[in-house]
Amino acid sequence: MGDLLIRPMTLDDVEDAERVSDEGFFELETRMRRVGDPAPEHRSAAHRRRWLERTSHLVRTDPGGCWAAEDGTGTVGMATSLRRETLWCLATYAVLPQRQGQGIGKPLLAAAMTHGQACTRAMLSASMDPRAARVYHQAGFALHPQMHFTGTLDRSVLPVIEKVREGSGGDVDLMDSLDRATRGAGHGVDHELMLREQRLLVSDTSTGSGYAYLDERGRVALLAASNRRTATRLLWAALAEGPDEVVLRHLTGANQWALDVGFAARLQLHQAGYLALRGMNPPAPYVHSGALL
Known part of the structure; x- marks a missing residue:
């Protein structure tokens, strides 16, 4: 297999990194x-x-946070991370299933974390894997259980939704200000990527502001607001615009307003994974994106 090499990821590595990530998450x-x-x-x-598009974006914007592990057999591990203002986020981290437990993951994660050494805050979305939870806890992260809703939306309970409009690139400054208030840093250049692939809903009134990205299936991909009332309005709007079969992920106990909406919509609540945080409390009102957090 040859000596292990941990090196910066390049755009030429992205397809191999996708293969490693896909195999790793499928096994998990x-x-x-x-x-x-x-x-x-x-x-x-x-x-x-x-x-592939998201990872290429991260390699371009954060080359110091994207790493590949390789030996004589090829790429065996990958990690991508991003730094936005004073916040560091781990986007994706995976090792080939057949190569786990061979000393690859620890130096790979350490390399990615060097990208966030100057940051005062850090966050990542972790799976239910007890081995991963132990690694993140030992790295100084506090683990906050995450929940998600699934089920068929009861459209008879949808409220009248007002003061929500289609968003655009002209809303980036507003969105970054909301990001700073909730998670401590704007998404910055990541909005360019999200605006290309996702639908944006915005609510901006005298009593509060917020935004929500909807993914290609019409499901909530990211939501931030200045208060719970606006967040609730946006979540109801997103559910109304989305499919009948709902999947609403990445909810923490700090966002009880989202649980209120989910239960009112007759959805089923489940628990899986953790939001791992360092130097910060769970963002609220906020539903993170998973990879770009």
Whole structure:
């Protein structure tokens, strides 16, 4: 297999990194699958395209935070991270299933974390894997359990929704100000990526402001607001605009307003994974994006 090399990721590495990530997450979902969960699947062609675009974006914007692990067999691990103002986020981190437990993951994560040494805050979305939870805890992260809703939306309970409009690139300054108030840093250049692929809803009134990105399936991908009332309005708007079969991820206990909406919409609540934080409390009112957080 040869000596292990941890080196900066380049754009030429992105496809190999996607393969490692896909295999790693497929094995994880298979191993952690609970009774009643859907069977794990490899990424679809559309999901793979979005993953490649997002990772290429991170390699361009944060070359110091993107790393590949390789030996004589090729790429065996990958990690991407981003630094926005004083916030560092781990986007993706994976090692080939057959190479786990061989001393690859620890130096790979350490390399990515050097990108955030000057940051006062850090966050990442962790799976249910107890091994990963231990690694992040030992790295100084506080683990906050995450919840998600699934189910068929009861449209008969939808309220009248007002003061929500389509957003655009002209809303970036507003969105960054909301990001700073909730998570301590704006998304900055990441809005360029999200605006290309996702629909944006905005509410901006004298009593509060907020925004929500909806993914290609019409599901909430990211939501931030200045208060719970505005966040609630945006979440109801997103549910009304989205599909009947709802998946609403990345909810923490700090966002009880989102639980109020989900239960009122007759959805089922589940628990899975952790929001791992260092130097900060769980953002609220806020539903993070998973990779770009």
